Amino acid sequence: MKLNPYYETLPENYLFAEIRRRVDAFRAAAPDKKIISLGIGDVTLPLAPAAVEAMTVAVAEMGNAATFRGYGPEDGYAFLREAVVRGEYLPYTDKISPDEIFISDGSKCDVGNFQELFSDDCKIAICDPVYPVYLDSNLMAGRGKNITLLKCREENNFMPELPEGKVDVIYLCSPNNPTGTAMDFETLAKFIDYARKNEAVILFDGAYSAYIRHPERTMHTIYQLPGADEVAVEFKSFSKTAGFTGVRCAFTTVPKKLSKLHRYWTRRPCTKFNGVSYIVQRGAEAIYTTEGSAQVKKSVDYYMDNANFIRRELAGHGFTVFGGEDAPYVWLKLPDGLSSWEFFDTLLNKCAVVGTPGVGFGQMGEGFFRLTGFGEKAATCEAV
Amino acid sequence: MKLNPYYETLPENYLFAEIRRRVDAFRAAAPDKKIISLGIGDVTLPLAPAAVEAMTVAVAEMGNAATFRGYGPEDGYAFLREAVVRGEYLPYTDKISPDEIFISDGSKCDVGNFQELFSDDCKIAICDPVYPVYLDSNLMAGRGKNITLLKCREENNFMPELPEGKVDVIYLCSPNNPTGTAMDFETLAKFIDYARKNEAVILFDGAYSAYIRHPERTMHTIYQLPGADEVAVEFKSFSKTAGFTGVRCAFTTVPKKLSKLHRYWTRRPCTKFNGVSYIVQRGAEAIYTTEGSAQVKKSVDYYMDNANFIRRELAGHGFTVFGGEDAPYVWLKLPDGLSSWEFFDTLLNKCAVVGTPGVGFGQMGEGFFRLTGFGEKAATCEAV
Numbered sequence: 001m002k003l004n005p006y007y008e009t010l011p012e013n014y015l016f017a018e019i020r021r022r023v024d025a026f027r028a029a030a031p032d033k034k035i036i037s038l039g040i041g042d043v044t045l046p047l048a049p050a051a052v053e054a055m056t057v058a059v060a061e062m063g064n065a066a067t068f069r070g071y072g073p074e075d076g077y078a079f080l081r082e083a084v085v086r087g088e089y090l091p092y093t094d095k096i097s098p099d100e101i102f103i104s105d106g107s108k109c110d111v112g113n114f115q116e117l118f119s120d121d122c123k124i125a126i127c128d129p130v131y132p133v134y135l136d137s138n139l140m141a142g143r144g145k146n147i148t149l150l151k152c153r154e155e156n157n158f159m160p161e162l163p164e165g166k167v168d169v170i171y172l173c174s175p176n177n178p179t180g181t182a183m184d185f186e187t188l189a190k191f192i193d194y195a196r197k198n199e200a201v202i203l204f205d206g207a208y209s210a211y212i213r214h215p216e217r218t219m220h221t222i223y224q225l226p227g228a229d230e231v232a233v234e235f236k237s238f239s240k241t242a243g244f245t246g247v248r249c250a251f252t253t254v255p256k257k258l259s260k261l262h263r264y265w266t267r268r269p270c271t272k273f274n275g276v277s278y279i280v281q282r283g284a285e286a287i288y289t290t291e292g293s294a295q296v297k298k299s300v301d302y303y304m305d306n307a308n309f310i311r312r313e314l315a316g317h318g319f320t321v322f323g324g325e326d327a328p329y330v331w332l333k334l335p336d337g338l339s340s341w342e343f344f345d346t347l348l349n350k351c352a353v354v355g356t357p358g359v360g361f362g363q364m365g366e367g368f369f370r371l372t373g374f375g376e377k378a379a380t381c382e383a384v
Numbered sequence: 385m386k387l388n389p390y391y392e393t394l395p396e397n398y399l400f401a402e403i404r405r406r407v408d409a410f411r412a413a414a415p416d417k418k419i420i421s422l423g424i425g426d427v428t429l430p431l432a433p434a435a436v437e438a439m440t441v442a443v444a445e446m447g448n449a450a451t452f453r454g455y456g457p458e459d460g461y462a463f464l465r466e467a468v469v470r471g472e473y474l475p476y477t478d479k480i481s482p483d484e485i486f487i488s489d490g491s492k493c494d495v496g497n498f499q500e501l502f503s504d505d506c507k508i509a510i511c512d513p514v515y516p517v518y519l520d521s522n523l524m525a526g527r528g529k530n531i532t533l534l535k536c537r538e539e540n541n542f543m544p545e546l547p548e549g550k551v552d553v554i555y556l557c558s559p560n561n562p563t564g565t566a567m568d569f570e571t572l573a574k575f576i577d578y579a580r581k582n583e584a585v586i587l588f589d590g591a592y593s594a595y596i597r598h599p600e601r602t603m604h605t606i607y608q609l610p611g612a613d614e615v616a617v618e619f620k621s622f623s624k625t626a627g628f629t630g631v632r633c634a635f636t637t638v639p640k641k642l643s644k645l646h647r648y649w650t651r652r653p654c655t656k657f658n659g660v661s662y663i664v665q666r667g668a669e670a671i672y673t674t675e676g677s678a679q680v681k682k683s684v685d686y687y688m689d690n691a692n693f694i695r696r697e698l699a700g701h702g703f704t705v706f707g708g709e710d711a712p713y714v715w716l717k718l719p720d721g722l723s724s725w726e727f728f729d730t731l732l733n734k735c736a737v738v739g740t741p742g743v744g745f746g747q748m749g750e751g752f753f754r755l756t757g758f759g760e761k762a763a764t765c766e767a768v
Contacts (some may be wrong), residue, residue: 002502071426105632105660108655119388277632
């Protein structure tokens with residue numbers, strides 16, 4: 001059978017599957033222990049009432065002949081694309097219009113699929129440490145030899161280094177998963193400048209922008225920076241903003257100035273996608289209403305309180321910590337040269353607390369550990 | 385910019401986008417004319433009450449802290465995978481188990497994405513005429529030179545010919561879109577035999593199996609045939625069965641006997657997908673309840689009555705027609721050597737009726753025209 005040979009170049013276990021395996025083994029051995037997870041970045045609060053209400057109405061519409069809807073536009077209903085521009089862009093920039101917004105069922109899908117638009121031999125720059133999807137989706141496509149890692153170091157607050165030499169595509173994520181740090185305007189401006197000079201494209205993952213608390217030092221959207229709309233594609237999600245991890249909705253912004261990419265990303269869903277559930281799109285639209293946005297803000301504040309608490313308490317006990325100020329993630333430096341999987345196992349077996357080993361995000365993550373603010377408040381305090 | 389060069393090998397306009405363009409132009413020129421569409425294969429009846437009820441409950445669960453769900457399993461909740469096996473497979477075969485079912489947001493996505501699991505140089509066989517996604521997704525992947533077309537001819541009731549020589553992957557669709565014809569057991573057995581002898585994989589699209597009325601001559605699932613579970617992957621959808629075109633749910637069955645494909649298709653969603661909306665999965669589960677399946681059957685019967693009517697009336701007026709017996713599509717042979725786009729334009733401009741030109745499905749579709757039974761009954765009668 002002539003299979004894709006590059007699937008065999010992937011790490012054997014997807015990071016979170018491996019964590020699940022170890023937690024399951026612990027649970028089997030100690031079924032009475034209560035496990036607290038500060039591991040996978042999954043939300044825990046219920047959906048905003050505005051989204052629940054809107055989806056309840058939409059479900060009823062689908063059961064009524066007069067209001068039933070079949071196939072929707074592959075790239076999303078105009079009502080949601082317009083709401084996104086009003087809610088996500090107009091407060092920061094007037095550069096983005098609704099026909100540059102593509103609604104999808106998740107940023108993981110979009111980030112994973114976007115690489116298809118580039119040639120097999122293009123050169124890719126990816127930060128280290130980083131969310132594994134950028135790397136894995138390019139490995140699957142056979143670009144293992146074309147990947148440059150941009151090292152992110154503690155001494156530089158985990159800001160990525162510029163690529164040495166010419167690359168074609170650069171993945172950036174800010175506020176960052178896993179380090180919880182946010183790019184400052186100056187660093188990002190350097191990348192935009194690099195991209196313009198090198199005809200490179202920046203794929204900017206902004207899934208955590210709702211967690212920004214210091215807008216004076218970091219950007220809600222990359223399009224706040226001059227020239228970004230000529231070189232950057234932006235990925236955003238309702239998962240962490242509105243608790244949609246189990247509901248599934250996101251969007252990707254491809255400016256028309258990136259003309260071929262805009263045309264190709266318009267074409268791809270025509271062939272390989274059939275749009276997001278109408279019900280879900282109505283739920284997403286509702287978070288941009290006055291009530292919806294207030295409700296969503298409350299949940300984000302709750303998670304940020306957790307992240308701040310983790311950061312403050314660990315720092316107060318002498319640990320070195322990063323993140324947790326503009327992101328729901330705290331990046332803990334491990335003491336005593338412990339490896340991150342050793343620490344994972346110790347923390348699980350001694351304290352029944354789950355986190356994410358830094359090395360799971362790349363070699364530069366070794367010696368670090370990711371904790372999330374997405375847990376329930378009392379459990380988070382107990383774990384800390 | 386180093387872009388995927390194969391996007392430029394795609395036909396300029398996706399078939400249904402081109403149809404929409406011409407219909408929009410007609411509407412602009414004659415805004416008062418009522419247009420009847422027997423064109424795109426989209427359902428028109430509202431969702432089954434059982435699905436509406438289940439999704440209403442699921443939406444409420446998501447708004448409640450005690451029942452809220454975040455990320456689900458990438459390949460679907462066990463409750464739906466088990467319901468699928470009970471509802472779709474056990475009545476016909478005991479060969480398929482829940483861990484061979486992968487829940488997705490649409491067959492178009494699955495059919496479009498599955499080719500990624502094969503090598504770039506594998507040889508692909510695709511029927512002509514055919515649903516455009518099989519061809520276009522392989523063109524995008526750069527396999528334009530590796531494609532063999534399996535001609536489907538009128539004199540053979542549009543059954544595909546076996547490939548000459550060795551191919552690695554064969555796409556089949558039965559009941560067929562666009563011809564509306566269904567494969568008989570003997571023809572399909574020959575393909576399974578070919579696949580076993582040539583180490584080929586059959587990608588079997590069974591999106592329309594709910595429309596089968598002659599189970600004695602055609603299969604509900606390919607796994608009714610001996611040996612199919614060693615060579616075949618099956619795609620099925622809730623779109624046409626339960627009217628989920630705007631709700632989005634489908635599944636792909638990859639038997640464990642196809643061990644590497646099973647492993648790769650397990651791995652792909654871990655990297656590039658995050659599961660189907662919980663709300664939608666509850667809706668899909670509900671169509672397998674006693675009430676749900678009766679309600680869904682009623683809608684399918686309604687569409688089949690339309691298809692039968694189209695077939696019967698056109699045949700009665702001396703036209704040569706295919707399909708419409710085990711599928712919602714009727715495949716009309718055009719008289720007088722008319723091209724299928726000429727007929728499209730004539731039908732639109734003279735009668736304000738929309739269908740789909742056969743040539744849009746491949747060169748062998750020239751001289752034919754697809755009509756669907758998915759319309760409203762009175763409008764369908766008027767159009768005929």
